[in-house]
Amino acid sequence: MSWSLPILNRDRAARWTFGFAFFIFVYRLLTHSLVHQMQQPVLYETDFDYTYWLYHLTGVPRLLADNKFPAWAFDILLLFFTSYSWATSGRYRWAVLCCAIGWTLYGLIYNSYSHHHNASIIGVMVLPYAFLLQKERKFRLMWEGFRYFYLYIFTDAFIHKALIKHSLFFLPNGAEFIKTNQALFMVQHPDSLLTELYAWVITHPMVAYLGFLTMILLQGCMLIGFFTRKWDRWLFWIPILFHTMNLLFIDVFFYELLILNLTLLPLSRTSDDGK
Amino acid sequence: MRVQDTILVPQIPYFHTNSTSPRQLAKSMISLRSYIQRLYLVRCWQEYKLLFFLAIIFIGAVLYGHKSSCEVTPALVMGMYAGREQRSADDFLVITADNELLDLHHTLDEPRRMMIYSTLSAFYQAVPYQGAPAGEDPKAPAIRELVRKHPYMRLLSSHAMNAKEDYGQYLPWLLQYIRHSVKRDIQHLGIYQLHVHYDKQNLPVADYRKILYELESPHTK
Known part of the structure; x- marks a missing residue:
């Protein structure tokens, strides 16, 4: 593109x-x-x-x-x-x-x-x-370090879910996450459109699981960032999508973490290379 | 703009393993050297040693956190939501202000909700009903065990828990915080436990609620 x-x-x-x-x-x-x-x-x-x-x-x-x-x-x-x-x-x-x-x-x-x-x-x-850090080279190294820190946050969550606790392969998990996080809202707002949406997803556990699987795999995609920067333009959108889906379905607000998304943007050099 | 590919784990260079030519071997050694020099930690070591040591400490803290489940912020352990559990029922704490439900359902309201419901949940775990003699931090036994095994942790853990007498001040604080944060002169606060079970379709159904704590306004001032 x-x-x-x-x-x-x-x-x-x-x-x-x-x-x-x-x-x-x-x-x-x-x-x-x-x-x-x-x-x-x-x-x-x-x-x-x-x-x-x-x-x-x-x-x-x-x-x-x-x-x-x-x-x-x-x-x-x-x-x-x-x-x-x-x-x-x-x-x-x-x-x-x-x-x-x-x-x-x-x-x-x-x-x-x-x-x-x-x-x-x-x-x-x-x-x-x-x-x-005032020197350009040190600043760039530090900035890069924060980029890895950001990638680590997603990758660690993915590794836990996929390899350590294997919750990725637990089919009811999609519906479970929505159910336990939205139960109080659904009970207190039975006429809300969101309640209808949540109820539909919960009663279609395969849809919920596919959504859950997609989210976890998106987290796993952040692993790519450890090997190359060329995909950063795509990785940049993953946290935005991930946090938006969390906000809609899991009742968690993580947009503040998007400040670290800045580290996925390309960083040009200034004229002073800090030597 | 072309993004320079200086990366944590660069592509491993191609080795001419079946070649005995000294020139090919030298070429391979040069590419190996270039590979190592592009590693993030190596560049940190060469250009900014303080950052190198900070990175090593961070990696150490992450490994320690995963092994012991004790975090050292900002070396977070992100596996907390990775459960494998199917729930058949849940209990939720709900608050009524002057007999009206305190409805902070919007996700955007999370910081305020945490200040109210997350603190309330922690209080409830320490002081499960009104009139209890005193509260105790649920992690107190684990910390006592930790200090018994590792006495050098005594100082560090000395302020890790709330004092027992602090629990008595919590409910008046909660009323005061809610009054300020929802900007209403609330006179009466009711805190209930709402029991919910999940039906055959896995949908939540409210069963009953029982009163846990009640508080009148004069407690605040």
Whole structure:
């Protein structure tokens, strides 16, 4: 096909990354999940995740989330550094560093106090760190590393489902995923068109399984990215399709993770090769 | 634009295995060297050693996570949704605000829903009914066992769980959060367990609901 994806350079990558982060901030604001909106939560979940254990050991989450003033200050500063890094294309390392640390802390705080270690926020927690590197060659290596990280997220899920737990070959799984995630919605909204759609898919388990199989195989396709970049223009669309189907059928919102889709766009060199 | 194919695992070069010619052998060695130099980790080692070590730590954390089921964010283990289970019934927690169902069904509302329902589910697992003497984090026994086996984990795990007394403050917080997040002056909060079974066609059917907790507004201020 003649169309191609937009080409990034470092400046444009910074604009799009911090622009995306800005939209995540607005989305979080509208869904009452910024730190100052949490109303000083009391219970947290660290799971069996040593990063969270260490984080709560430092006392930082309590300091930020337990008091109104620090919580407001944190959110305002997060917005400021994100906007500033966007406006300056990530050229000021101190602003990028503050922005990156801010999003890391925010992700850990939200996941802790929402009792759900949501992987969708992981993209904005890590990607801004790439712009700490001023030299082109180092930046490109780091950016490439995040590309592999993104590919790993999908590939690992595929390997678990196909090779370790073999859930890929469990025929009822398609209907099971929809059933267990949408049961409450179906019971509470019996007249909704979506309920009719879910009921039809659940009562046609082969259709549900084929949908499930397609989604898992799409995850598996991301494995190709480890061997070549030439397919990135196609791989770029897989997460978008995957998350849209998840949103429609599984009641999971993963669009925030699409910030890492930027790493699948071609990256051109600037004139300075950073030597 | 032509995308330069610098990749993690490049195509393995062709070897003239049946050739004894020194020239062919040298050619093969050169292509092998070029192959190794194109590997991502090798390029990291050559150009940016800090990133190389970070990548190695990440890979180590991923392997450890898969072996032990203990994650080290951002080295995630993505296999959590890979179950093989057919359910015949489920229990859901539902909330009524002033006797009206708190309906946050839209997927776009996920962060707020998590703050309400995911925390409530965790609270329910620790304090299953109102009037329970105190809550305990469900993972407490596992952490105690971990510390017994590996005493050096004592410090790291010291803040991994909520204090028992924190559970008593949860329901007032929940009411306050819901009041602010739905922007309604809610006076009464009812929390129910809704039992659902799946019929022969696998469709959900609501059976009954039982009250778990009730809360009146004065608790908040």
